[in-house]
Amino acid sequence: MKGYTNGEIQDFEDETSPAGVILGLDGGTTSTVCICMLASASISFGGGEAAESLPILSRASAGCSNFNSVGEAAAKETLEKVMVEALSMAHSNSSAVRAICLAVSGVNHPSDQQKILEWVRDLFPCSVKIIIENDAVAAMASGTLGKLHGCVLIAGTGCIAYGFCEDGRQARAAGAGPILGDWGSGYGIAAQALTAIIRAHDGRGPQTTLMNNILNVLGLSSPDEVIGWTYADPSWARIAALVPVVVASAEDGDEVADKILHYSVQELADSVKAVIRRLKLSGEDGKSPFPLVMVGGVIEANNKKWDIGKEVVKLISKDYPGVFPIRPKVEPAVGAALVALNQYTKSFRVDQSS
Template sequence: MPIILGIDGGGTSTVAVLSDETGQVLAKVVGGSSNPTAISRLQFESELAKIISKLKEQNENAFEKVECCFAGLSGVKELSFEKIAKSVIQQFYDDTVSIIIENDACIALFSGTLGMPGIVQIAGTGAITYCLDSHNNSYRAGGWGYLFDDEGSGYDLGREALKAVVKSYDHRGTETVLTEKVLNHFQIDSVTKIVDCIYNDEHPRAIIAPLSRYVIEAAEEGDYVAQVILSRAAQQYILAIEACASQARWDVRKELPTVLAGGVFTNFNLFYDVLMKQPMNFQLQFLQPKLIPVGGAIIGGLKQLNEEVTTEFIQNFAEQMKMKY
């Protein structure tokens, strides 16, 4: 019975899990950031080693039986940290253990396609599109940062909400329920006080990105301005998805599995409807993730070992991650 070590490493936290092919969660550790673009190399190595050590302490018997480690780590590709990450993990295992280092977008994809080729559109605080084709070639679009990219991200939607509110106040734009929602969010009674809320010591992304949920709420309520904002975001998603799809090589020309991952897509049905109204050059099959991203890492490990991803695995892993932890 093979045991997989799966790691989901991000800028805020890192989740590491030991699981077998039936989805039994044998150990789980949550640690700090493991994104090398946000921390030093020394901190990166230290955090990764600390997380793996805690897994070993939690269930040494299962830890010693690991056959594959599959890690999806944000920032490792940008800084070419794959070898560094692999060397940290290799301190705990001999050469018989397969160690695969990918970016976090890969495991987000696998959490929806269950290890099959496809595309993932990620929209959280930032936004990026990732594609893995039938020949194991990967492509990406977007993700260049909030200052001049990340269209369709939580930050982007929040910024558009603020623009809509101030334009409405100035009579440069249409009235919108976003005004009331944003004022309530900041607990202020006038649009003129918004500037003080935004321009303070806190990073603007942390202040603006949470406003994206009000765009989604307002769109659900039928607010025209919010619906236009979501429609524009959907145009950018399709543009990025098709930019990746057009470079890829697909064995079968059919609907391309396209996973919508990240906090922005909490209301999957709303975004599905908005996306399906956009003109497309490809047939896209929009999917919700079936597991959290670390589940995609376990699936990546199962795939590496040529193990089948069963319905039993999906059900057990999802239930255990929800109930036990």
């Protein structure tokens, strides 16, 4: 073992023993991704320049691991399978693992963390540091290369704003699902567009090009058929997939679509601002800089004129000029791996100095 010099970790391993590895897992409602990375990586946390040179050994993926969606047995099996596969693809094994971060959607309480810890604890040596977090942690860390400070805004099918302080405090806003008013989400935007069609058709709302544009995409011939289409399949993602049609309609000058997107921007900005305010992420005076990591299909649904993410940042910066937006270059599972690596190097330093 080489130890470390000047606070930078150089190499944790004897050159003869198998290389230590780190696992980072991003478990979502659609898919689960596990990254295996060398534990000997020298990462300068906080910058973005190291993203391209991360020592990633392998990447495995599987289906949903949110136990609320698929049940506990299936979630446990998926988590186990995807980690075993990532290790195998990296020609490594569980004894080489130094730290793991599982960032899994559905984890909201300490009891959720305890449950998942019990599922995976026996798969690895006792010395392995295992961190269980919500999947927002992986998204946050993917933008800050492992550092948990600032705010992350995830706007895909659903939406949530999650804030982290360096002292460990966390806060969230939105993320309550479509029934409970996540109007900034992809589902929320598309549901408003479908509602606008119904209103134009039955005489309650203004005419809108969303009518023809959405009917064309769905292959329907009349607005009456929209009701049946909506209720034929309860999948939120299927509704949310209409977001690009709303953006395109707004870009072509449709006022109804434009209004829906502006409302969505307001909602997303409100969620972020609520988190900033509660955690004082921008300092007592609201002027300090802080990172805002932004991910998800709604943020990426930008065309020539309409860029939802840019508009959200514009609104936030009116109140908090120190907002520093980051669109991550690496995927959330890599963020999770960096959280694990960060923890491992910290504990390693403590071990060495004690």
